[in-house]
Amino acid sequence: METNKIRLGEIATYVNGYAFKPKDRGNVGLPIVRIQDLTGNARDVGFYNGEYPKKIEINNGDILISWSASLGVYVWNKGKALLNQHIFRVVFDKGEIDKSFFVYAVRQKLKEMGTKTHGATMKHIVKKDFDAIEIPYPQINRQIEIARNMDKISSVIEKKERQLKLLDDLIQSRFVEEFGDLKINPKKWKIKTFDEMTDLITDGEHATPRRTEEGIYLLSARNIMNHTIKLEDVDYIDQAEYDRISKRIHPKEGDVLISCSGTVGRCCSVPAELKFQMVRSVALLRFKNEINPIFAEYMITSDYLKEQIDRSKTQSSQANLFQGKIKKLKGFVPPIDLQNQFAAFVQQVNKSKFVIHKFLYCFIDNKQSIIKPRLNTKESGKIRGGKPHADEF
Helix, strand or coil: CCECEEEHHHHCEEEECECCCHHHCECCCEEEECHHHHHCCCCCCEEECCCCCHHHEECCCCEEEECECCCEEEECCCCCEEEECCEEEEECCCCCCCHHHHHHHHHHCHHHHHCCEECCCCCEECHHHHHHCEEECCCHHHHHHHHHHHHHHHHHHHHHHHHHHHHHHHHHHHHHHHHCCCCCCCCCCEEEEHHHHEEEEEECECCCCCCECCCEEEECHHHEECCEECCCCCEEECHHHHHHHHCCCCCCCCCEEEECECCCCCEEECCCCCCEEEECCEEEEEECCCCCHHHHHHHHCCHHHHHHHHHHCCCCCCCECCHHHHHHCEEEECCHHHHHHHHHHHHHHHHHHHHHHHHHHHHHHHHHHCCCCCECCCCCCCCECCECCHHHC
C-alpha cells in the first residue's frame, strides 16, 4: 500500500564535509563552512587555499544539514565555499522531490532526529538513524504547493519580527535617555550585586524531561531571545511532567529569564499569558521590590552587563553562564519611581508587541503543523479555502 512518507536515505545522497585541521585554516582562499558559520555563532572565518575534493565544494542553492552538536537544515547562499565535517551536502539523485518542500519537511523532523542523538559531550546522529528518518512525500505538485504556502507564512513571520525589532529599538533609546550609559554611570546610580538585588536565582530542570509532541512549552536557551520568547522551535511536556518540574521551580509573571548555554546573556521577562517550564540552560531571576523586572530586563541587555557576562561565561567548547557567576554580576538601582515610569512606557509599547506576538504564534503553529504525514486515501489532497490544512498531509 502506497504511503505519503519516504525515508531520507531513499530520496537523496548525503555528502559529508572534510575534517579540516587548524593548520589548514588561513586568510586566503575559499571559506571553510562550519556549523557555527551556519548558526550565526561564529566570530572568525577560516579560508583554505589548496586542492580539495570536488564533492566538498558548495554553491548557492545547496541544501546543508548539520548532524552534530546542532542539528539544522540550511539553504546556502553565500557563494562558493568548502564544507567542514559534521555537515551534509544534500544531492538529490534518488527521487523526485521539491527542494523547498524537503527543507521544510526535514526541519519539521528535527525534534525526532534529536531524540536519536548519541555521545556524551558532542551530540550527533548516526548515519543509519539519519537515513531511516521519514518525511511526508505527497505528489510533486502538492509538494510545490505546500512549499509555496510555507514560504508565504515564513515571509509574514519575518515581516512581523522586523516590526518587533523596531519597537525594541524604540524602547532601548528610551532606556538610555532615562538612565544614561551604564558603563560610565553619569547619574551615579547605586550599584549592587545580583545576589543582593534578587530573592531567587535558579535554573531549570536538570534531569532530561520526557518530551511530547504537544502540550506545555518546555523552554531551553534557544527559545530565549532579547525581550521575547521564541516558540518556533520549542519542545513540549505533558501536565504530569510539568507538575513534577514545578515542585522545584514555578515561573511567575515578572520573573526574568537568561539564556545560560550557547549564546549566553539573552534576556526576557515572563509574560502573564505563557505557561511553561524550562531546562537548565535557562536561568530564572526573581528581583526584590526595589527593582522593577522590566527595568531589570533592559539593564541585563545593556552593554554594561553584556561585558560582565562575556567575562563570566566559561570558555569551553560551548559557553555556559553558571548561577554563581550570575550572583556576582553588578547592576544599578535607580529610584523605583523612575524605573516604574520606564516600565509603563515599555508596557505601552508592548501592547503593540503583544498583538504582533499573538499573530506570530498563530502563524508559527500553522507552520509547524502544515506538514504532517498520513496514509494516502481518497480524501487526501483536498484543499480547504484555497490553503492546505494540517490534517491533509
